[in-house]
Amino acid sequence: MPETRDSIHDIWGPRTPHQGQWPTRVDERTTEEPDHWVQSACVLCSNGCGCDIGVKNGRIVGVRGRAVDRVNHGRLGPKGLHGWEANNSPDRLTTPLIRRNGQLEPATWDEAMSLIVSKSKELIKEHTASAIGFYTSGQLFIEDYYTLGVLGKAGLGTPHMDGNTRLCTATAGAALKITFGTDGQAGSYADLDTTEAVLLVGHNMASQQTVLWARVLDRLASPNPPQLVVIDPRRTFTAEQATVHLAPRAGTNVAVLNGLLHLLIENGHVNYDFIENHTVGFEKLVKTVGKWTPERVEALTGVPAAKLWAAAEILGTCRTLVSTALQGVYQSMQATAAAVQVNNINLVRGLLGSPGNAILQMNGQPTSQNTRECGADGDLPGFRNWDNPDHIKELAKLWNVEMDKIPHWAPPTHAMQIWRYCETGSIKMLWIQATNPAVSLPELDRIRKILKKKDLLVVVQDAFMTETAKLADVVLPAALWGEKTGTFTNTDRTVHISHKAVDPPGQARPDFDILLDYAQRMEFRDKDGAPLIKWTTPEECFEAWKACSKGRPCDYSGMSYAKLSEGSGIQWPCNEQYPDGAAHLYPDHQFNTHADYCETYGYDLVTGAEKQPQEYKANDPNGRAILLAADYEPPHEEPDEAYPLWFTTGRVVHHFHTRTKTGRARALQAAAPEGFVQLSAEDAARYDIADGDLVEVTSRRGRATEPARISGIEPGLVFMPFHYGYWDQPEDGRKRAANELTITEWDPVSKQPHFKYAAVRIRKVTA
Amino acid sequence: MHLGNYLGILENSEKQLCDAFEQVARHHKDEPDIEQMCHKLSAWSREHRGRVMGFVAKYSEDRSSEPKNLKRDLFDQPRKGSLALLRDLHDLWLLTQEVQLCWTVIKQAALALRDEELKATYEFCCARTKRQGDWLLGRIKQAAPQTLIVAA
Ligand code: SF4
Numbered sequence: 001m002p003e004t005r006d007s008i009h010d011i012w013g014p015r016t017p018h019q020g021q022w023p024t025r026v027d028e029r030t031t032e033e034p035d036h037w038v039q040s041a042c043v044l045c046s047n048g049c050g051c052d053i054g055v056k057n058g059r060i061v062g063v064r065g066r067a068v069d070r071v072n073h074g075r076l077g078p079k080g081l082h083g084w085e086a087n088n089s090p091d092r093l094t095t096p097l098i099r100r101n102g103q104l105e106p107a108t109w110d111e112a113m114s115l116i117v118s119k120s121k122e123l124i125k126e127h128t129a130s131a132i133g134f135y136t137s138g139q140l141f142i143e144d145y146y147t148l149g150v151l152g153k154a155g156l157g158t159p160h161m162d163g164n165t166r167l168c169t170a171t172a173g174a175a176l177k178i179t180f181g182t183d184g185q186a187g188s189y190a191d192l193d194t195t196e197a198v199l200l201v202g203h204n205m206a207s208q209q210t211v212l213w214a215r216v217l218d219r220l221a222s223p224n225p226p227q228l229v230v231i232d233p234r235r236t237f238t239a240e241q242a243t244v245h246l247a248p249r250a251g252t253n254v255a256v257l258n259g260l261l262h263l264l265i266e267n268g269h270v271n272y273d274f275i276e277n278h279t280v281g282f283e284k285l286v287k288t289v290g291k292w293t294p295e296r297v298e299a300l301t302g303v304p305a306a307k308l309w310a311a312a313e314i315l316g317t318c319r320t321l322v323s324t325a326l327q328g329v330y331q332s333m334q335a336t337a338a339a340v341q342v343n344n345i346n347l348v349r350g351l352l353g354s355p356g357n358a359i360l361q362m363n364g365q366p367t368s369q370n371t372r373e374c375g376a377d378g379d380l381p382g383f384r385n386w387d388n389p390d391h392i393k394e395l396a397k398l399w400n401v402e403m404d405k406i407p408h409w410a411p412p413t414h415a416m417q418i419w420r421y422c423e424t425g426s427i428k429m430l431w432i433q434a435t436n437p438a439v440s441l442p443e444l445d446r447i448r449k450i451l452k453k454k455d456l457l458v459v460v461q462d463a464f465m466t467e468t469a470k471l472a473d474v475v476l477p478a479a480l481w482g483e484k485t486g487t488f489t490n491t492d493r494t495v496h497i498s499h500k501a502v503d504p505p506g507q508a509r510p511d512f513d514i515l516l517d518y519a520q521r522m523e524f525r526d527k528d529g530a531p532l533i534k535w536t537t538p539e540e541c542f543e544a545w546k547a548c549s550k551g552r553p554c555d556y557s558g559m560s561y562a563k564l565s566e567g568s569g570i571q572w573p574c575n576e577q578y579p580d581g582a583a584h585l586y587p588d589h590q591f592n593t594h595a596d597y598c599e600t601y602g603y604d605l606v607t608g609a610e611k612q613p614q615e616y617k618a619n620d621p622n623g624r625a626i627l628l629a630a631d632y633e634p635p636h637e638e639p640d641e642a643y644p645l646w647f648t649t650g651r652v653v654h655h656f657h658t659r660t661k662t663g664r665a666r667a668l669q670a671a672a673p674e675g676f677v678q679l680s681a682e683d684a685a686r687y688d689i690a691d692g693d694l695v696e697v698t699s700r701r702g703r704a705t706e707p708a709r710i711s712g713i714e715p716g717l718v719f720m721p722f723h724y725g726y727w728d729q730p731e732d733g734r735k736r737a738a739n740e741l742t743i744t745e746w747d748p749v750s751k752q753p754h755f756k757y758a759a760v761r762i763r764k765v766t767a
Numbered sequence: 768m769h770l771g772n773y774l775g776i777l778e779n780s781e782k783q784l785c786d787a788f789e790q791v792a793r794h795h796k797d798e799p800d801i802e803q804m805c806h807k808l809s810a811w812s813r814e815h816r817g818r819v820m821g822f823v824a825k826y827s828e829d830r831s832s833e834p835k836n837l838k839r840d841l842f843d844q845p846r847k848g849s850l851a852l853l854r855d856l857h858d859l860w861l862l863t864q865e866v867q868l869c870w871t872v873i874k875q876a877a878l879a880l881r882d883e884e885l886k887a888t889y890e891f892c893c894a895r896t897k898r899q900g901d902w903l904l905g906r907i908k909q910a911a912p913q914t915l916i917v918a919a
Binding site: 127128130131159409410411413416417420421424425426427604606607608609610611612633636744745746748 | 798799800803804806807808848849898899901902904905908909911912913914916917918
């Protein structure tokens with residue numbers, strides 16, 4: 001059956017060189033001839049490639065890229081072309097389960113939901129809703145998140161709602177808020193089609209967003225290629241294509257970025273007009289970066305001064321610039337401080353808001369943008385400011401509830417604190433949706449202990465028996481993508497609709513239906529006694545979300561299910577002013593920093609303390625962007641005699657998250673069947689380790705053993721991919737997951753955990 | 768002139784704050800953000816104290832007697848648990864206010880004496896004392912509802 005290309009071995013496909021309009025190439029892979037196609041988009045990374053789902057006899061038999069889609073112009077990557085196979089896996093959960101006498105046993109939906117509801121009511125009566133927490137996902141749809149956000153905030157009134165987006169994109173959101181006043185990516189993917197330079201910071205685009213990388217490769221193959229500056233401690237596929245590759249020591253991103261800013265200023269490569277008219281904070285920035293001379297940067301980070309110069313020359317002289325950041329920034333030391341410096345580079349050059357210029361603080365998961373927009377994480381719906389009473393009033397009016405029903409006395413509880421409250425026993429019911437913390441959170445031994453606690457009722461809503469579901473008290477079988485209708489938004493603000501193509505297996509239900517069922521059984525009411533949740537279908541919910549988003553930066557009011565189903569993805573804001581969406585935010589360099597409009601009053605980048613409203617209002621930036629400076633701070637845990645090596649974690653091209661889906665797609669699993677420990681040749685020699693030898697890595701928190709892979713990585717640094725857990729492994733007692741080793745520690749501002757650094761030791765395991 | 772005395776009081780209160788942050792870091796190791804931030808903020812106070820020492824020496828001939836011991840009985844017993852955490856943060860915040868007030872007093876003298884160096888030291892240190900207090904206040908606000916209403 002048609003497979004237009006072998007994406008497993010040729011990840012990015014043949015070149016279609018371009019400048020300007022990116023040519024179309026439709027990638028397709030089906031295992032049987034579909035009897036019809038259903039419009040959708042891929043949910044296996046934040047790129048959001050438009051695709052159609054091929055259906056035959058009520059089963060998914062393949063996918064093809066949508067030629068008309070602005071994101072991918074028909075292309076799909078290996079995960080997109082293969083990942084759908086997971087839908088048909090025999091491992092799908094098909095019936096609710098309840099733990100009885102220590103065993104998970106099949107139950108009816110009524111039994112499972114009644115149990116959750118009676119527990120909720122009992123807890124509320126005894127302890128208030130603050131005894132209930134939600135840990136949701138970056139993989140659901142707008143309709144799921146918004147329903148969850150409303151029932152949690154205005155129904156239950158619990159402040160404890162966050163998602164695994166805390167692990168993947170919290171820093172993107174925080175950095176955008178701090179610089180521009182609200183969340184929202186300033187540019188578009190299309191800016192890559194014309195830009196003169198690309199700066200990728202801690203972003204291995206080649207492995208993460210393979211289709212976006214194909215767009216860059218196509219530019220590189222054109223007569224007028226952009227120059228690439230890559231900052232990454234590993235020699236990744238992305239770094240291999242760099243004009244200049246800077247490989248700093250772990251935890252030193254801020255020093256490198258300050259070094260670059262210093263050179264831009266020193267060389268006069270800044271736009272003083274722009275700075276004067278459209279920013280605040282330049283003086284302090286000059287002062288802070290002033291001491292980061294190339295020599296000093298080299299001494300601390302190991303980046304040769306000459307290379308820093310070369311990079312600064314590119315960034316200082318290009319006439320257009322796309323800057324991106326991802327986990328190498330977000331999951332490292334000083335995450336938010338570093339991400340903000342990436343924003344500052346475009347700002348001091350005044351390169352923003354026009355074609356070829358973009359800042360893409362990338363997202364990790366496909367729909368994490370929506371977790372942030374819809375208030376299913378530590379943010380309020382529509383990028384509203386929890387510290388601004390007028391914003392709370394707007395929500396209260398919209399939902400017809402009393403203002404104080406909505407928790408707004410402190411910032412919504414972040415995920416790591418939610419887990420801490422579970423550990424100390426003040427959260428007594430935790431509802432986990434479409435995510436697998438027993439593999440993806442740091443310090444897994446601790447997480448397993450929490451999940452097993454007797455006084456914590458753990459509800460897991462998922463499509464598979466994950467490592468987390470195995471420890472649950474109640475398991476709710478959920479429908480997957482392709483089995484439900486909804487909308488979601490990628491990193492560059494493109495909104496797609498994904499129509500239901502097939503029925504979910506067995507008794508599995510869409511997340512949306514499960515949440516509505518809960519709301520109904522809990523009898524959540526507005527202040528007039530009418531049901532709080534006034535929608536029963538995804539489309540009605542989307543209409544409600546449009547009303548909530550209207551007038552805010554993420555304005556969806558000009559969209560509809562019909563419009564999204566006509567062509568393909570549409571960017572927000574989409575409203576009267578931009579009926580077809582806007583490619584750039586801030587075309588007039590008016591930013592969202594007005595005190596009455598902004599999403600945050602700012603933070604102390606070192607302590608994470610939130611600035612007081614009065615303080616912000618006294619110096620209202622009033623539409624200027626904020627150049628917030630940050631100095632380098634040394635990490636908390638550093639290699640020492642006992643643990644002499646740096647440890648970092650990351651991803652491989654063929655897998656997504658904890659492989660619940662990609663591990664069940666035959667070719668993806670075959671291409672990357674097991675984890676590994678990546679070492680430099682120098683360290684391998686020092687420890688007498690050969691390629692393929694089993695290596696035990698130990699940190700203060702645990703150990704993991706995987707085969708060695710000796711290749712391009714800085715000496716002194718050890719890398720493991722975080723995808724590999726235990727669901728498909730023999731129960732041989734061998735610990736494999738990278739997160740056995742990671743540290744329970746987080747960025748003070750974004751609260752994103754530090755997955756990218758820990759101190760470890762290694763030894764060869766002789767069988 | 769009593770400036771020397773007051774500098775002694777300031778030095779002593781920075782020392783107390785420094786020690787208190789360290790103690791709270793030790794007592795609440797299980798709260799990762801508390802432990803790390805308290806270590807960091809303790810280091811700030813240690814540095815401030817070092818800077819103040821120079822001025823204590825400079826103005827020491829004016830000192831009439833030993834600085835008054837401001838030590839409170841705040842941190843004598845190790846306290847554990849969420850209520851203890853809240854109380855410890857509360858006490859830390861009070862100590863930052865003490866330090867801040869001392870700095871305000873010293874600043875007045877620095878201005879009157881036109882001691883530029885002391886003025887610069889005030890500006891550097893007092894701004895950071897405020898940041899210590901801001902962090903504590905934020906963390907207190909976060910912890911308060913859960914501790915008072917739900918925690919065992
Ligand atoms: S790049 Fe991302 S969205 Fe596109 S096909 Fe690959 S995994 Fe799916």
